[in-house]
Amino acid sequence: xxxxxxxxxxxxxxxxxxxxxNLYFGYPITPQTEISEYLSRRLPDTxxxxxxxxxxxxxxxxxxxxxxxxxxxxxxSSGPGFSLKQEGISYLCSAELxxxxxxxxxxxxxxxxxxxxxxxxxxAVKGGGHGDYRVLVLAPCSVQELxxxxxxxxxLADKYRNPVEILGDGMLGQMMEPVVFRNPDYPDISKxxxxxxxxxxxxxxxxxxFALDPKELEKLNLHLAxxxxxxxxxxxxxxxxxxxxxxxxLVGYGTVGxxxxxxxxxxxxxxxRLALVRPVTLYPFPKEILRGQARKAGKALVVExxxxxxxxxxxxxxxxxxxxxxxxxxxxxxxxxxxxxxxVEEILLKGGEARENNL
Amino acid sequence: MSTIFDNKVENxxxxxxxxxxxxxAMKRAFSELNLEPRNVVLVSGIGQAAKAPxxxxxxxxxxxxxxxxxxxxxxxxxxxxxxxxxxSGDGCMYGEGGNHLLxxxxxxxxxxxxVHNNQVxxxxxxxxxxxxxxxxxxxxxxxxNISRPFNPLSFAISQDASFVARAFSGDIDxxxxxxxxxxxxxxxxxxxxxxxxxxxxxxxxxxxxxKRIEYLDEAHDPENRLQAFERSLEWGERILLGIFYRxxxxxxxERVKENLGVEDLLYRGFESENILQGELPRFR
Ligand SMILES: Cc1ncc(C[n+]2csc(CCOP(=O)(O)OP(=O)(O)O)c2C)c(N)n1
Ligand code: SF4
Ligand SMILES: [Mg+2]
Numbered sequence: 001x002x003x004x005x006x007x008x009x010x011x012x013x014x015x016x017x018x019x020x021x022n023l024y025f026g027y028p029i030t031p032q033t034e035i036s037e038y039l040s041r042r043l044p045d046t047x048x049x050x051x052x053x054x055x056x057x058x059x060x061x062x063x064x065x066x067x068x069x070x071x072x073x074x075x076x077s078s079g080p081g082f083s084l085k086q087e088g089i090s091y092l093c094s095a096e097l098x099x100x101x102x103x104x105x106x107x108x109x110x111x112x113x114x115x116x117x118x119x120x121x122x123x124a125v126k127g128g129g130h131g132d133y134r135v136l137v138l139a140p141c142s143v144q145e146l147x148x149x150x151x152x153x154x155x156l157a158d159k160y161r162n163p164v165e166i167l168g169d170g171m172l173g174q175m176m177e178p179v180v181f182r183n184p185d186y187p188d189i190s191k192x193x194x195x196x197x198x199x200x201x202x203x204x205x206x207x208x209x210f211a212l213d214p215k216e217l218e219k220l221n222l223h224l225a226x227x228x229x230x231x232x233x234x235x236x237x238x239x240x241x242x243x244x245x246x247x248x249x250l251v252g253y254g255t256v257g258x259x260x261x262x263x264x265x266x267x268x269x270x271x272x273r274l275a276l277v278r279p280v281t282l283y284p285f286p287k288e289i290l291r292g293q294a295r296k297a298g299k300a301l302v303v304e305x306x307x308x309x310x311x312x313x314x315x316x317x318x319x320x321x322x323x324x325x326x327x328x329x330x331x332x333x334x335x336x337x338x339x340x341x342x343x344v345e346e347i348l349l350k351g352g353e354a355r356e357n358n359l
Numbered sequence: 360m361s362t363i364f365d366n367k368v369e370n371x372x373x374x375x376x377x378x379x380x381x382x383x384a385m386k387r388a389f390s391e392l393n394l395e396p397r398n399v400v401l402v403s404g405i406g407q408a409a410k411a412p413x414x415x416x417x418x419x420x421x422x423x424x425x426x427x428x429x430x431x432x433x434x435x436x437x438x439x440x441x442x443x444x445x446x447s448g449d450g451c452m453y454g455e456g457g458n459h460l461l462x463x464x465x466x467x468x469x470x471x472x473x474v475h476n477n478q479v480x481x482x483x484x485x486x487x488x489x490x491x492x493x494x495x496x497x498x499x500x501x502x503x504n505i506s507r508p509f510n511p512l513s514f515a516i517s518q519d520a521s522f523v524a525r526a527f528s529g530d531i532d533x534x535x536x537x538x539x540x541x542x543x544x545x546x547x548x549x550x551x552x553x554x555x556x557x558x559x560x561x562x563x564x565x566x567x568x569x570k571r572i573e574y575l576d577e578a579h580d581p582e583n584r585l586q587a588f589e590r591s592l593e594w595g596e597r598i599l600l601g602i603f604y605r606x607x608x609x610x611x612x613e614r615v616k617e618n619l620g621v622e623d624l625l626y627r628g629f630e631s632e633n634i635l636q637g638e639l640p641r642f643r
Contacts, residue, residue, distance in 0.1 A: 027455075028483040028499065036486075040499040052486060052499050055425065055455045080423065111405060111423065 003178040008143045008168065009034035011179050012076070012102055013042065015150035018183050021072040021100065022048025025062035027055055029081040030114045031170035032104035036076070056081040060088030067097035068207050070195030072154055076102035078170070079112055082120065083128070089163055090129030093224070094209035096194075098157035100150070101135070101165045104173035107332035115332020116170035116255060121309035124167050125283040132221050134228045136164040136235065137282040139253040143177035148184075149280070155186035156235065160227055161194075167282060169305070171255045171334070228284075237280035238289055243268070246275035247348060249297035251290065251314050253279045256303050256335065263340045272344065282310070287317040294318045301325045301347060303335055362390040366416040377554035377565075378407060380528035381475055382414050387531070388538040389417070399442045402431040404456060406482045408448035408475030408554070425455025432468045432611075439469070439612050442542060446473040450480045453489040453509050464520040464547055468611040471541045471548045474511065475528070477556035478563050485559030495562060511551045512591035516584060516604045521546030523587070523604040527572050528554045529565050533600065540602060546610050553598070568598065575601035582606065 006014070013035045016024070024039045036052065043050040053059035059075050066073040077085060082103045092099060105120040107113040122128075124137045136156050138149040146168060153164040196205045211217040239257070242250075242264040252260045257278035267274045277293050279286045294300045294314075299322050302311040311326045318324060327343045329335045364386040372378050389399060401412035405424035412419040418441075420430055431445035445452075452460060452474045460472070479497070480486040486499045489509040496503050515523045522544040526534040534552065541548040553572070555565045579601070580586060587604035615621055 028480055028486045030483060033483055033486070033499075037498045041501050044502070050499075054457065054489065 001180045001182060003180050005176055006143060006179050007034060007174065007176050008146050009104065009173040010038045011143050011147050012150050012166065012168075012173075013038035015147040015181065015183075016074050016100065016154070017042055017046060017048075018181060019072065019151050019154040021074050021154060022046045023066045023071050023073040024049070025051050025053050025059040025066070025073070025075050027053050027059050027077065027081060029056075029078050031106060031116075031173050032076050032078045032102065034173070035102065035104070056084035057088070060085040060092075063099050063101075064088060064092055064095070064097060067092065067099045068095070068196050070191045070197055072098075072100075072158075074100040074102065076104065078104050078114075079106040079108055079120070080110075083123070086123070086129035088129075089135060090127070090131050090133060091209045092163045093127075093133035093135065094131065094220070095207050096161040096224075097163070097207070098161050099163050100153045100157055101163055102168065103165060104168045104170060106170050107330070113332050114170060116172075116305065116334060117330065117332055118169060118254060118256065118305040118309070119330065120167065121282065121304070121306060124165050125285070125313070133224060134162075134231070134283055136160065136162060136231060136284075137167050138164065138237075139167050139257075139280060139282050140172060141254050141257040141278065141280075143172070143175065143179045145280075146172060147179055147181060151183055151186065155189075158189040158191070160231060162227065167254070169255050170332075232284040235281060236284045236286045236288075238286040239278040239280060240275065240289065240293065241278065242275040243273035244275075245273055246293075246297040247273050248275075248344060249293050249300040250274055250276045250303065250340075250344075251279070251300055251310070252276070252303040253282060253310065256305055259335060259337060259340065260303060262337045263344065266337055266341055267344060270341075272348065274344065279310075285313050285317065287313075290314060290317040291319065291321070294322045294324075297322070299323050299325065299347065301327060301344065303327045303340055305334065306330050360387065362386045363396060364389050364416045366414065368413050370414055371410060372407060373558045375557040376407070377477060377528040377556065378411060378475060380531050380534065381408075381473070381552055381554060382411055384528070384531045384534040384538055385411070385415055385473075387535045388542065389415075391535065392539055392542060394442055394542075398440065399444070400431075400434055402427045402434065402443065402445045404447040404451035406448035406451050406480070407556070408446065408477075408481070409451060411446055411475070425451050426459065427451065428456060428459040428463050428470075428472060431470045431472075432463055432466065435468050435470050436611070443469075444471045444473060444542065447475070448481065448488070449474055449476040449478060449490045450488045453511060457489070457509075460515075460549075461518065464515060464518045464549075466611045467521055467547045467608050467614075469545050469547070471538075471544075471550065473538075473541075474549070474551045475554045476511070476551050477554045477560055478508075479556050479560040481556050481559055492562070497559075510591065510594070511549065512603055513588060515549045516588045516591055519584070519606065519608075520549055520604070521606055521608050521610075522548035522602070523591075524548070524550045524602045525598075525600050526550060526552045527568055527600055528552055529568060530572070530600075533574065537600075537602065544605065546608055571596065571598040572600050573597055575599050575603065579603075
């Protein structure tokens, strides 16, 4: 199959079209506007609709409507724009509507800046809006993975009738890499049972995102919880890399996951054995493998482009069995191999005395 | 001409941008109104227009895309002695923040809203905005914008906004005159300023505007709402500038006093320096 050189943002957009998404509603914001630009050219060819809404709030509710009507639909944004969509995401989860959300995240809080960052981890995995809900969160680390996970995202959204978020960052969105479009024929999932399309021969359909009776709402929440439990059983994805007998386990996702691979290789040259667990699904979180690998290594170092978010989930996963250290950069700063190596040496040499944080 | 509103902040606009005319006109208008930098607050959203407050020596709140007006409203409410101006682009004010415009027209706070209207999203590098014309081709509207442009003047007049004007950033004298009127006006004043974006709007250029602009003539009575509305509908061969509409209405502050019998809202507690002096030691 042919390899082509493509920018991350364009690649997500192309993969979405190939996955059968021909509706996109968005609002410009850097560093993801290329997704809109690409789809504004591409979607009309497919008989689909690209629409630049009046705001992100308008866009997320257009997604809601299109999903209720049974179409594969996507929106994308970054930072402040993604925050504005949170209300709609809560409603989409409650109404069990499938859609794909792309967050090419940037530095925060507030307007922050347009540099790459992982500051939106909590927002993505803990339910950034109100209520008791989860969004499936996929964290690619390369342009190829952006493509592969985009195909997967549409399938999982339909399978669970739930929004799926692709959490990238400005670096992934902007960088160019060779990529192959290999659409893995995921099974088609019928929406006949619930979709609002208007049909003479059947009863009217109602899609709701509330239940005023507490007994009913609890029932809905328990039903959602069952779906989440199923996701946790069936959809966990991760990559393990490096030494079989590590002295220290590294944990990082997305862009940081890539950097940590270089750290593993650099350490190997210096005779230091490291392993890496790179979560690919951030929700569901790869707890089991982390616990196993962390126990094997005896200690873990979590690296993020924020001041400590996923590290909490790593700690929950290892259940206090081993010390978990943290190294983070924020505000659009990207951790370097050198500074992480420095931190690794510090932890291995000074052992338990190593600082909990780098700040 | 140098004024006390000059500062040395490095400018990030493209050479030739219509925003420079607006910036110069603001400084002149503030000086001619004898305003003091410490008593002026410029509140902006996000966009090229929203950078303007940085280049003028006043107090600044530069915040969120679309949200300048509610912030300006609350600053004015807390301290009515300040001259509060919300300033942003057409995308910020009429798109993302359109709802806030509507509701502040209803409330009628004594603030001025300046819209740098370049009919495009400048900062995000050229997408259509709410005021882009039909057929306007951009990177996200490759076969041309298919929505009708928003008409801010007709909208504001239809909602009985207290003061509604249009200016052109290429005519600085005219802009200074209109800005002064808008700022002096007690009540909600909207001033829509036509501002060429030399990088991303190759249609509505200086020359395009110059060929069309014409000031409202003496015969126009700005107190006449129907006439104002009719005039505001005109856009094309001729584009009218000036004060389309103005009507004295009690401002928000006065309505609060009337209804709640509250003298001055929160500001009352801070008004006297003596009160502050008396309270400060408690917090030391
Ligand atoms: C919530 C949110 N959405 C989107 C953006 C990205 N953004 C920044 S400025 C802008 C539009 C700029 O257009 P306009 O308001 O007309 O100002 P101009 O740059 O043309 O002066 C957008 C969409 C943002 N900063 N925040
Ligand atoms: S992009 Fe347009 S609005 Fe922005 S500074 Fe350049 S000319 Fe001005
Ligand atoms: Mg604009």
